[in-house]
Amino acid sequence: MQNENQNEMQESVLPVLADKQIAINSDFYKMAFQFQEIMMIYESAIKQIETKLEILNKEYKVTGRRNPIETVKSRIKSPESIANKLIKRNLPVTFESMTANLHDIAGVRVICPYISDIYTVRDILLKQPDIKKIEEKDYIAFPKESGYRSLHVVVETPVYLSNTEHHIKVEIQLRTIAMDFWASLEHELRYKTTAKIPEGIRRELRHCAETIAMTDQEMEEIAIELQALS
Template identity: 30%
Template sequence: MCTVVARIIQECIKNRGVKVHSIQSRAKDAESFGRRAAIPLEIDPNLPKYKNPLKDITDLAVVRVITHFPGTLADVDSILNEEFDILEKSNKGLALIEEDRFGYQSIHYLLQIKGDRTRLSEYHRFSGAIVEVQLRTILQHAWAEIEHDIQYKSSKTIPTEIRRRFMALAGMLEIADREFQAIQNADQELESHAKSMVQHGNLTGIKITPNSLKFFLDKRLGADGRISSWSYDWTTRLLKDLGFHDLQQVEAAIAPYDDDRLSFLAEGGRQGQTKRFELMLLAALGDGFFDRHPWKYGLFVERWRGFLENSKRKELLRRATWWMAPTNSDTFWIITPHP
């Protein structure tokens, strides 16, 4: 049951483009169930806490969804409400404060697979069955795991010094969760701003990041779905090693060159987006490309230096003069096209 529910959640999250850290599932084993069922009632130890254990113990099948950021919790909550029948929802962080516990943050759901699914033969046997879903961030999960291992169930039973450290740590984790969310929000705002500026052709001051570089190259050289995120990350690091600071400097360097012409000259055909871009950088920087390239030794240099010299001899590339200009603690290339 929990495996099926975990798979449904996984597919829905994937289809919505929501990113989570992990989805876990587990069925309670008989021994664990036995221990839970044998717990006595607090006000009368002669009576069991659970009169009907099979019904009253709701975590026989558990799915745990762990997100990276607090903001993703709402996305997953929306998916659960749309895809399942929610019988109960509780915020354990608020509930456990009233029980004199601290630090534990998690949202728990009791849910069932919807009737339209259970009418299908593959889900029919799960009709009416209840699954507990636990939703938390990765830092909340870390706290829960550590707290469970230390096994202090009430702050009243903890020695004062340890209790103070527990409380400080709980506060630190909550602040860290909020700060990670703030960082993600800021990153998304920067990405959105960069995309808008690139689309409007205003490149001055736009920092070179894998995302901003992709926006720039998609517009400048045409989109290429074959290029991986790793390639944009690598090319971003290359540009910084070469001394570029923003996309305007990149555009100034490659402006005189035709990517398709370079591609056919070097490889005899049209290459991928980032490969054509590197050829433009090579044409623009000349020997400076090799001086700062991380692969500045061996066959790589021999091959591309040969291509560069051959191109110059055939006068198929514009010649360019480059000089180094200091800017604070670093340097960058300035292009001066030859008449």
């Protein structure tokens, strides 16, 4: 009798559990698809910026002028990085919160030969009618305490799909070859250890950053002098 009751209970519970599992799977796939779609839109925004830079690059080559762009790199933040940043800022971990509050989900890095090239490329991009500047942080004029130097410009660019239009924020980092060299090594050193970096090493890193900044300025002055001779 007891076995019969258990069997009856299992038969009545199993469909309910199956329905819950279907609902969970449905929600999961819906969220996964939505995230994939959002990331596709951010990737499209990056392509918009990269295409503009590629056209500018080709124009300088065709006209024979010195090119202010050395290389262009891009990246999309990982889901883990997005979630961690939202949690760190005490913001809800939702798609709406992500798109409204994070300006660096899509990132483009422009490496330039000289400091003046950074501002030249920035100005050319901001002149374009479909690019809207949201914010700018000049870590060249005002370096971070660590010694980090770069120009960060957050822009908004339209992305047109078959039936919708999206205005997407992209963070553009512009820096010289020397600045990028320092930033890459500093990032590797900082993330290689979980221990707190001693103040002595921090001072050495700042000193290296200052030396690199002086080299940047001297190289640009030499380039100007050589240009005047030609």
